[in-house]
Amino acid sequence: MLSPQVTPASLQGMLEKKYDAVIIGGGHNGLVAAAYLAKAGKQVLILEKGAALGGATVSQRVFPDFDARLSRYSYLVSLLPQKIISDLGLNFTTLGRTVASFTPDIRDGKHVGLLVESAGGEATAASFEALTGDRAEFDRWNTFYREVSKIATVIAPTLLEPLPTRSELRAAVNAPIWNDIFETPIGEVLESHFDDSLVRGVVLTDGLIGTHTSSHDFAANRCFLYHLIGNGTGEWRVPQGGMGKLVEQLVTLVTELGVDLLVDAEVTSTVRNSDGHFTTSSKLGSFSSRYVLANCAPQLLSKIADVTEPESLPGSQMKVNMLLKKLPRLKSGVDPKVAFAGTFHIDERYSDLETAYAESYWDQVPTRIPAEIYCHTLTDPSILSEELIAQGYHTLTLFGIHTPAKLFESNHDAVKAEVVSKLLAQMNEYLEDPIEECLAVAKDGSLCIEAKTPLELERDVALPQGNIFHKDLSWPFREDGDEVSWGVETEIENLFLIGAGAIRGGGVSGIPGHNGAMAILELENSGADGKGEAK
Numbered sequence: 001m002l003s004p005q006v007t008p009a010s011l012q013g014m015l016e017k018k019y020d021a022v023i024i025g026g027g028h029n030g031l032v033a034a035a036y037l038a039k040a041g042k043q044v045l046i047l048e049k050g051a052a053l054g055g056a057t058v059s060q061r062v063f064p065d066f067d068a069r070l071s072r073y074s075y076l077v078s079l080l081p082q083k084i085i086s087d088l089g090l091n092f093t094t095l096g097r098t099v100a101s102f103t104p105d106i107r108d109g110k111h112v113g114l115l116v117e118s119a120g121g122e123a124t125a126a127s128f129e130a131l132t133g134d135r136a137e138f139d140r141w142n143t144f145y146r147e148v149s150k151i152a153t154v155i156a157p158t159l160l161e162p163l164p165t166r167s168e169l170r171a172a173v174n175a176p177i178w179n180d181i182f183e184t185p186i187g188e189v190l191e192s193h194f195d196d197s198l199v200r201g202v203v204l205t206d207g208l209i210g211t212h213t214s215s216h217d218f219a220a221n222r223c224f225l226y227h228l229i230g231n232g233t234g235e236w237r238v239p240q241g242g243m244g245k246l247v248e249q250l251v252t253l254v255t256e257l258g259v260d261l262l263v264d265a266e267v268t269s270t271v272r273n274s275d276g277h278f279t280t281s282s283k284l285g286s287f288s289s290r291y292v293l294a295n296c297a298p299q300l301l302s303k304i305a306d307v308t309e310p311e312s313l314p315g316s317q318m319k320v321n322m323l324l325k326k327l328p329r330l331k332s333g334v335d336p337k338v339a340f341a342g343t344f345h346i347d348e349r350y351s352d353l354e355t356a357y358a359e360s361y362w363d364q365v366p367t368r369i370p371a372e373i374y375c376h377t378l379t380d381p382s383i384l385s386e387e388l389i390a391q392g393y394h395t396l397t398l399f400g401i402h403t404p405a406k407l408f409e410s411n412h413d414a415v416k417a418e419v420v421s422k423l424l425a426q427m428n429e430y431l432e433d434p435i436e437e438c439l440a441v442a443k444d445g446s447l448c449i450e451a452k453t454p455l456e457l458e459r460d461v462a463l464p465q466g467n468i469f470h471k472d473l474s475w476p477f478r479e480d481g482d483e484v485s486w487g488v489e490t491e492i493e494n495l496f497l498i499g500a501g502a503i504r505g506g507g508v509s510g511i512p513g514h515n516g517a518m519a520i521l522e523l524e525n526s527g528a529d530g531k532g533e534a535k
């Protein structure tokens with residue numbers, strides 16, 4: 001079915017046109033690439049499989065009875081460079097959080113917790129002292145993150161340039177922290193830097209988001225790195241108006257720039273012909289272009305083009321979206337407006353994380369599922385109607401880790417029910433008001449909670465086995481001696497991978513979209529472009 005904006009006549013025009021670039025997939029990276037190319041005067045077509053644009057970067061009214069537009073999949077922004085926002089003139093703002101994280105714990109039968117403010121002030125120091133007995137762990141924390149920031153400030157500006165070599169980056173960082181992040185498994189580093197299992201765990205979680213691995217595997221180091229380098233600070237910020245605001249802005253822009261957009265247009269093949277042009281076939285017909293940019297995952301690209309399928313870990317997280325009529329009080333007595341203002345970690349001690357990984361590796365649902373919870377509306381209530389704000393409603397998002405796709409393969413619904421029920425019970429261990437009593441109730445009496453397993457993410461938003469980064473993250477450099485590249489090239493000339501699965505992809509960043517567009521514009525400017533002129 002054609003979307004209302006596309007008539008049979010306009011579709012016919014697209015089928016007859018020779019595009020400069022066809023983009024497979026209308027996620028935010030496809031839209032970013034389209035915007036840069038169209039601004040440079042190129043004719044661009046986006047073919048999106050789903051009924052709407054945005055991929056995993058959308059806001060939706062998940063609970064139809066309530067005007068609450070939740071960031072259904074991705075929810076916080078760090079990796080999107082300010083330069084992309086300014087280059088494209090996007091009206092998209094992210095808001096800082098006063099609290100970075102709160103981690104409840106039970107010690108000697110008492111409910112306590114670790115508070116980390118974003119600016120790391122006196123309340124953070126006092127919290128470390130109350131939890132660990134003195135301020136030594138807080139000092140170690142500050143030293144560690146000060147060192148990590150040296151890496152962030154060096155790497156962030158390189159992300160929108162051709163890949164530096166490993167040696168160039170190491171020389172630019174020029175500090176012992178290089179060895180900790182690039183040469184030593186992060187688990188070893190944490191064991192040598194920190195004493196407290198909860199403190200180690202809070203640091204480690206950044207290495208395990210969407211990455212099913214042990215802390216002793218470099219996959220955790222790569223994931224950790226991407227969580228700490230965004231815009232040179234690694235700060236995770238709240239998208240004002242929700243994640244869908246970014247896509248709304250991008251869609252408006254590319255439409256104004258004359259990009260053609262087709263939804264419900266799953267691509268089934270793309271082939272480079274002998275004249276150098278590509279024919280890209282979709283449910284709505286075949287389109288011709290000089291370049292193809294694949295915003296879909298590389299595993300999916302390998303099914304539609306003659307490129308090798310990459311190996312990858314499966315997705316391993318549960319995403320639970322909730323609408324609350326009130327925030328729950330905590331057993332520790334900490335104000336919920338403080339505790340939920342940042343990332344609320346549950347059961348993410350270092351020991352919990354290692355145990356959960358081992359259990360899930362051996363096909364068991366973890367005894368305790370590590371998870372992090374976040375309340376968008378404490379920072380940005382604008383995703384709720386005035387009425388819901390006035391009544392004290394809030395949203396909560398839970399991201400559970402170490403629940404890999406394979407756990408759900410044989411008995412999906414029963415395992416999903418077991419996992420959700422465990423997660424709620426784990427939350428309730430720390431809550432004075434059980435979460436079930438705080439959830440909003442729909443007109444039909446059901447509670448406003450929805451959960452997505454990795455397999456449901458594959459079904460709903462085409463993430464292979466639910467991998468939120470399409471595939472495992474890569475180091476943000478090329479090895480010495482490798483050819484110069486933007487990290488988006490494939491085995492086929494003029495076919496570029498510009499989604500999360502590219503080198504320096506992963507997350508809401510627009511980086512591979514930008515880099516794919518730059519790779520093409522560089523080719524055009526060098527005269528080594530694809531054959532044939534756009535019509």
Ligand SMILES: Cc1cc2nc3c(=O)[nH]c(=O)nc-3n(C[C@H](O)[C@H](O)[C@H](O)COP(=O)(O)OP(=O)(O)OC[C@H]3O[C@@H](n4cnc5c(N)ncnc54)[C@H](O)[C@@H]3O)c2cc1C
Nearest residue numbers: 025027028029049055056074075076267296499500507508
């Ligand atoms: C639950 C969850 C939470 C996350 N949380 C965060 C977060 O807080 N912060 C963050 O930075 N990142 C987060 N991420 C990761 C982030 O959302 C993704 O890495 C990012 O959205 C990828 O963007 P993309 O444009 O590269 O690809 P996608 O958003 O995956 O878009 C690719 C598009 O290609 C389309 N497509 C696939 N196959 C075809 C085909 N054959 N033909 C046509 N179209 C096709 C898909 O339908 C999709 O629209 C999260 C992801 C998930 C799932």
